[in-house]
Amino acid sequence: xxxxxxxxxxxxxxxxxxxxxAVLDAVLDAGRVAHAGVVDGEGQPYVVPVAFARDxxxxxxxxxxxxxxxxxxAAGAPTCLTVTLLEGLVLARSVFESSMHYRSAMVxxxxxxxxxxxxxxGLERITDHLMPGRWTDARQPSRKELAAxxxxxxxxxxxxxxxxxxxxxxxxxxxxxxxxxxxxxxxxTFGAPVAxxxxxxxxxxPGYVGRWAAR
Amino acid sequence: xxxxxxxxxxxxxxxxxxxxxAVLDAVLDAGRVAHAGVVDGEGQPYVVPVAFARDxxxxxxxxxxxxxxxxxxAAGAPTCLTVTLLEGLVLARSVFESSMHYRSAMVxxxxxxxxxxxxxxGLERITDHLMPGRWTDARQPSRKELAAxxxxxxxxxxxxxxxxxxxxxxxxxxxxxxxxxxxxxxxxTFGAPVAxxxxxxxxxxPGYVGRWAAR
Numbered sequence: 001x002x003x004x005x006x007x008x009x010x011x012x013x014x015x016x017x018x019x020x021x022a023v024l025d026a027v028l029d030a031g032r033v034a035h036a037g038v039v040d041g042e043g044q045p046y047v048v049p050v051a052f053a054r055d056x057x058x059x060x061x062x063x064x065x066x067x068x069x070x071x072x073x074a075a076g077a078p079t080c081l082t083v084t085l086l087e088g089l090v091l092a093r094s095v096f097e098s099s100m101h102y103r104s105a106m107v108x109x110x111x112x113x114x115x116x117x118x119x120x121x122g123l124e125r126i127t128d129h130l131m132p133g134r135w136t137d138a139r140q141p142s143r144k145e146l147a148a149x150x151x152x153x154x155x156x157x158x159x160x161x162x163x164x165x166x167x168x169x170x171x172x173x174x175x176x177x178x179x180x181x182x183x184x185x186x187x188x189t190f191g192a193p194v195a196x197x198x199x200x201x202x203x204x205x206p207g208y209v210g211r212w213a214a215r
Numbered sequence: 216x217x218x219x220x221x222x223x224x225x226x227x228x229x230x231x232x233x234x235x236x237a238v239l240d241a242v243l244d245a246g247r248v249a250h251a252g253v254v255d256g257e258g259q260p261y262v263v264p265v266a267f268a269r270d271x272x273x274x275x276x277x278x279x280x281x282x283x284x285x286x287x288x289a290a291g292a293p294t295c296l297t298v299t300l301l302e303g304l305v306l307a308r309s310v311f312e313s314s315m316h317y318r319s320a321m322v323x324x325x326x327x328x329x330x331x332x333x334x335x336x337g338l339e340r341i342t343d344h345l346m347p348g349r350w351t352d353a354r355q356p357s358r359k360e361l362a363a364x365x366x367x368x369x370x371x372x373x374x375x376x377x378x379x380x381x382x383x384x385x386x387x388x389x390x391x392x393x394x395x396x397x398x399x400x401x402x403x404t405f406g407a408p409v410a411x412x413x414x415x416x417x418x419x420x421p422g423y424v425g426r427w428a429a430r
Contacts, residue, residue, distance in 0.1 A: 032401075033301050033317070035250035037260030045252030045260045047297040049319050082262040086248050088406075091424075095342055095353045096360040102248070104264050127310055138310045138394055145311040167411045179353055180418045182410040184427070186247075191303075191400030196382045203395045209306075212399065 017162055024161040027105035028054040031083035032130060036061065038072050038079055052081065053129030058153045059107055060114075060122045070150045076110045081154055088186050092168035093179040099164065101183060107159045111152035122151040133208025189213070232377055239376040242320035243269040246298035247345060251276065253287050253294055267296065268344030273368045274322055275329075275337045285365045291325045296369055303401050307383035308394040314379065316398060322374045326367035337366040348423025404428070 034052040063070035088101035127135040190213045249267040278285035303316035342350040405428045
């Protein structure tokens with residue numbers, strides 16, 4: 001693992017920075033949307049949501065060959081992929097110490113397009129991450145669909161991860177205030193699947209969809 | 216409302232772009248975390264999660280005066296604030312047409328620091344957005360705490376919003392496949408509040424916390 005400490009070192013709240021790669025992987029594996037940053041020729045940043053998956057030592061994203069974002073990234077533009085899991089509101093006795101429980105992973109670098117079988121395996125990996133079980137059930141991509149898709153791989157070389165999961169950190173003099181303090185957890189949950197209009201009778205909700213809620 | 220179409224026009228999937236400012240406001244008002252983009256001197260973008268609130272025609276964010284991100288933004292660096300709500304997985308019969316239900320708001324520009332009473336009102340607005348009812352219950356910021364905090368206002372002038380909320384868009388020839396298709400909704404829900412260790416007896420969970428779940 002090589003890193004550039006000056007770029008990914010957490011400046012503020014350094015106690016929230018975690019050096020453990022397994023913590024980074026856990027954030028990436030629990031997230032469904034990453035926010036990708038790119039910069040235009042005038043120095044203006046853009047932040048765009050993208051579906052993604054971790055594949056071992058890389059983060060994979062996919063998009064259309066007609067997408068400006070994906071064409072820019074495929075050409076090797078520097079990027080930052082950030083995945084944030086919001087897990088609770090932290091109510092301190094003071095507004096100042098109130099905060100959130102979150103885990104946030106950041107990967108910096110340049111992505112490379114995947115081709116051939118690696119490209120197909122990349123799409124399989126993204127599908128397995130977002131919709132486990134779906135790849136072998138749905139119709140897999142045709143040659144034409146593959147040609148219209150970019151699959152990019154960003155190596156996990158320069159990264160940082162922050163974890164905020166502690167109790168409210170009230171100042172000692174605030175502990176006597178008659179104000180409730182604690183954490184209100186936030187969860188992402190699945191609702192009941194809604195079949196599309198016109199689905200032929202006799203096609204049940206797949207068993208793997210039912211198992212997603214248990215993740 | 217002025218906009219720069221060449222910067223915020225959705226290039227891909229233009230049918231998902233919505234021109235209605237009320238749609239943008241609804242996304243901002245439903246979100247809890249924005250991802251802010253900034254660029255360093257070498258053209259490297261960084262994407263960082265921040266708490267935020269919409270206040271009329273501006274987005275407010277707050278952070279420490281010791282934060283590199285907030286100092287950079289306070290100096291007028293160009294930024295992009297993106298708020299994404301993930302609302303479902305869209306299972307088409309083909310992997311290619313599978314997608315997500317989401318709403319994503321993007322605001323471009325440069326932020327300005329708020330001072331004096333506007334700064335306090337900004338913190339109140341952010342607290343009201345994230346923890347409605349908390350501002351008048353918790354201890355409000357001291358002069359020293361205010362001095363350690365930056366509150367920045369990004370005017371909503373240049374913006375775009377994308378909404379993906381349709382059914383699976385399968386190709387006609389795929390409609391006969393014996394594959395379930397539809398949408399699996401995703402929701403963010405509150406768990407039961409957890410009081411901090413050492414909270415004095417007799418301080419109940421505030422009524423406003425109970426009402427958050429109903430939002």
